Amino acid sequence: MKLNGDLIMDEQKEQNNIRNKKSLIECRGVDVFYGDKQALFGINLDIGEKEVTSLIGPSGCGKSTFLRCINRMNDVIEICKVEGNIKIDNEDIYHPDVDVVELRSRIGMVFQKPNPFPKSVYDNVAYGPKLHGRILHKDDLDAKVEKSLERAGLWSEVKDRLGEPGTSLSGGQQQRLCIARAIAIDPSIILMDEPCSALDPIATAKIEELIDELKDNFTITIVTHSMQQAARVSQRTAFFHLGKLIEVGDTEKIFRSPDHEQTEAYVTGRYG
Amino acid sequence: MSKNLSIRHRAEKRFIAYGFISLILAATMLATIIGSMIYRSIPAYTNYSIDLEINMTEISAEDEFEDINFRGIIRSSLFSFFPEVESRSDKRKLFKLISSSASYTLRDFIIENPSYINKKFYFNVLFTDDSDLFYKGYVDTSLSESERRLDNQEVAWLNELKNTGRVKNKISKNLFLNGDSREPEVAGFWGATIGSLITISVTLLLSFPVGVLTAIYLENFAVKNRITDFIEVNINNLAAVPSIIFGLLGLAVFINFFGMPRSIPLVGGLVLSLMTLPTIIIATRSSLQSVPPSIREAALAMGASEMQVVFQHLLPSALPGIFTGTIIGLARAFGESAPLLLIGMVAFIVDIPATFTDPATALPVQIYIWADSPERAFVAKTSAATLILIGLLILINLAAVLLRKRYEVKW
Numbered sequence: 128m129k130l131n132g133d134l135i136m137d138e139q140k141e142q143n144n145i146r147n148k149k150s151l152i153e154c155r156g157v158d159v160f161y162g163d164k165q166a167l168f169g170i171n172l173d174i175g176e177k178e179v180t181s182l183i184g185p186s187g188c189g190k191s192t193f194l195r196c197i198n199r200m201n202d203v204i205e206i207c208k209v210e211g212n213i214k215i216d217n218e219d220i221y222h223p224d225v226d227v228v229e230l231r232s233r234i235g236m237v238f239q240k241p242n243p244f245p246k247s248v249y250d251n252v253a254y255g256p257k258l259h260g261r262i263l264h265k266d267d268l269d270a271k272v273e274k275s276l277e278r279a280g281l282w283s284e285v286k287d288r289l290g291e292p293g294t295s296l297s298g299g300q301q302q303r304l305c306i307a308r309a310i311a312i313d314p315s316i317i318l319m320d321e322p323c324s325a326l327d328p329i330a331t332a333k334i335e336e337l338i339d340e341l342k343d344n345f346t347i348t349i350v351t352h353s354m355q356q357a358a359r360v361s362q363r364t365a366f367f368h369l370g371k372l373i374e375v376g377d378t379e380k381i382f383r384s385p386d387h388e389q390t391e392a393y394v395t396g397r398y399g
Numbered sequence: 400m401s402k403n404l405s406i407r408h409r410a411e412k413r414f415i416a417y418g419f420i421s422l423i424l425a426a427t428m429l430a431t432i433i434g435s436m437i438y439r440s441i442p443a444y445t446n447y448s449i450d451l452e453i454n455m456t457e458i459s460a461e462d463e464f465e466d467i468n469f470r471g472i473i474r475s476s477l478f479s480f481f482p483e484v485e486s487r488s489d490k491r492k493l494f495k496l497i498s499s500s501a502s503y504t505l506r507d508f509i510i511e512n513p514s515y516i517n518k519k520f521y522f523n524v525l526f527t528d529d530s531d532l533f534y535k536g537y538v539d540t541s542l543s544e545s546e547r548r549l550d551n552q553e554v555a556w557l558n559e560l561k562n563t564g565r566v567k568n569k570i571s572k573n574l575f576l577n578g579d580s581r582e583p584e585v586a587g588f589w590g591a592t593i594g595s596l597i598t599i600s601v602t603l604l605l606s607f608p609v610g611v612l613t614a615i616y617l618e619n620f621a622v623k624n625r626i627t628d629f630i631e632v633n634i635n636n637l638a639a640v641p642s643i644i645f646g647l648l649g650l651a652v653f654i655n656f657f658g659m660p661r662s663i664p665l666v667g668g669l670v671l672s673l674m675t676l677p678t679i680i681i682a683t684r685s686s687l688q689s690v691p692p693s694i695r696e697a698a699l700a701m702g703a704s705e706m707q708v709v710f711q712h713l714l715p716s717a718l719p720g721i722f723t724g725t726i727i728g729l730a731r732a733f734g735e736s737a738p739l740l741l742i743g744m745v746a747f748i749v750d751i752p753a754t755f756t757d758p759a760t761a762l763p764v765q766i767y768i769w770a771d772s773p774e775r776a777f778v779a780k781t782s783a784a785t786l787i788l789i790g791l792l793i794l795i796n797l798a799a800v801l802l803r804k805r806y807e808v809k810w
């Protein structure tokens with residue numbers, strides 16, 4: 128197993144040779160099964176610290192599944208089984224000693240459909256810090272909520288309606304609220320699964336802008352169906368196809384001169 | 400195209416008309432039932448009584464209450480209206496026109512107000528149910544004597560009494576404040592109402608927490624395997640089991656096996672809990688299921704534990720549904736009589752219960768007992784008690800609506 132892992136590692140290094148950043152998440156030979164059906168096949172992928180990595184690929188190729196491996200949200204699905212090795216900061220996150228709750232408190236996640244809690248805007252953002260008992264004073268909590276909303280570019284829009292239910296905001300505002308909620312727990316990693324698919328171009332632009340700002344402090348992995356979005360926001364891009372990682376590299380390279388024909392076909396829109 | 404459209408419009412209009420007709424039909428039937436109940440219950444709310452002149456001048460304050468012949472005092476006061484009545488049998492018949500409760504009410508009054516000893520005063524005593532119904536016009540004097548409850552002699556006496564101007568028709572306090580009695584003019588539904596409320600509290604206190612916790616466990620924590628599947632099927636089954644079966648179970652388990660006393664609200668509440676539990680479990684599970692999974696995912700991804708997800712997110716969102724289910728279950732239990740009959744809550748109980756171990760009966764059982772009684776006056780009482788039961792059920796359901804509004808979650 129060890130030997131096998133090393134082999135894969137070497138192969139991966141070759142593929143990653145143009146990388147200049149330190150990698151925070153290292154995945155080796157990740158297989159995922161839903162019952163008998165295999166959804167991911169031997170994924171080897173490194174995700175660099177404090178940069179944006181986008182995952183692209185046709186529908187059903189396993190992008191979401193892969194994303195959910197990183198914060199172990201697949202554990203929640205009973206029939207889902209994850210094999211292989213995923214390290215965050217050199218710590219094996221599937222090791223039996225790992226506390227999933229603690230792991231998830233270090234990783235923020237933003238979903239495809241905005242899903243604020245049916246609580247006030249304030250409580251939505253304050254939920255994480257309170258949950259992990261990190262902030263005990265009301266004043267500190269207020270400051271945290273303000274700062275998180277500020278970073279999510281939502282503060283000016285909601286500062287007068289913090290008591291209103293989060294679900295009463297517009298779709299784009301709700302999504303930014305979800306981002307504020309995710310960053311309020313000071314995660315080192317933010318996972319986003321098609322965060323803009325339910326939004327109009329203006330709201331999308333706002334969120335893209337936000338992602339660009341956030342990358343200085345957070346490691347961001349984003350699943351997207353929009354090639355333009357991937358090109359705009361990410362430094363690295365990984366192309367998945369039928370459960371396999373076909374190619375990963377600098378975004379510029381993936382879009383200009385990908386090594387694989389399939390990748391080229393997909394990014395130029397000639398796919399299927 | 401336009402032809403097709405007009406056909407569709409007509410179909411829609413027809414459908415709306417059918418719906419409206421059904422609504423009218425249902426409303427009419429409901430109104431008929433309630434209306435006839437109200438009509439039939441009218442004689443129950445008042446009771447004819449007479450102010451008798453009570454002479455206590457021959458009694459001194461030193462006498463023990465036990466020694467005072469209250470019955471005799473009332474008898475002589477009544478007989479003073481009819482000096483011509485002399486034979487013992489006639490006197491007995493005359494005395495039977497007023498309620499046998501009269502001497503007890505006088506005694507209770509004197510015990511509370513001893514200052515009336517030595518005095519002459521007027522005291523209001525009830526007529527019996529038959530005299531009362533006569534005054535209310537429910538005795539058809541054109542029938543032959545053998546076909547009615549009062550013979551010509553009694554009718555004459557009652558008419559004569561009425562002519563004295565001492566006969567009054569007053570609101571029947573007994574109906575609202577008393578427990579059961581063999582005498583219709585004394586019987587009331589307060590004892591049964593309190594019995595019902597105590598029983599239903601026991602049911603609520605037991606079945607709500609147990610039901611909700613069971614549902615949460617089954618829904619969010621239990622491993623899905625054959626055993627939990629089996630339990631699930633059984634719970635759904637139990638919800639459809641006839642209520643009398645729960646009565647049999649309660650009799651066998653709580654009374655025969657555990658040796659609990661009969662006729663007490665505690666056992667009644669336990670039995671009704673068994674009956675209500677499946678309803679609460681099913682309602683709770685379905686309202687937990689109806690919370691969007693995205694909320695659960697969001698909370699889990701924030702690092703909430705399974706328990707925190709349940710108590711901070713699922714439960715608050717599911718509360719309106721849980722309350723509705725619980726109250727529907729409780730309302731059903733509140734109107735239930737069959738299982739209570741089996742555990743002895745059908746006993747004849749005069750005292751108003753105060754704790755959940757005092758012998759008691761329940762409103763639906765009281766209705767059953769009265770409906771089953773031969774005295775005509777109980778017909779009106781049955782209707783009155785039914786109206787109270789319906790009224791309480793409306794209150795319970797109103798509470799459900801209010802709770803649902805209060806805890807409603809807007810997505």
Ligand SMILES: Nc1ncnc2c1ncn2[C@@H]1O[C@H](COP(=O)(O)OP(=O)(O)OP(=O)(O)O)[C@@H](O)[C@H]1O
Pocket residue numbers: 161166184185186187188189190191192193204
């Ligand atoms: N909960 C599940 N149970 C069973 N199979 C699943 C489940 N979730 C995903 N799959 C399967 O796994 C495969 C990968 O799904 P995944 O959701 O990761 O795709 P995706 O790349 O995110 O697609 P999309 O772009 O449409 O979101 C699909 O074939 C899907 O049918």
Ligand SMILES: [Mg+2]
Pocket residue numbers: 190191192320
């Ligand atoms: Mg997906």
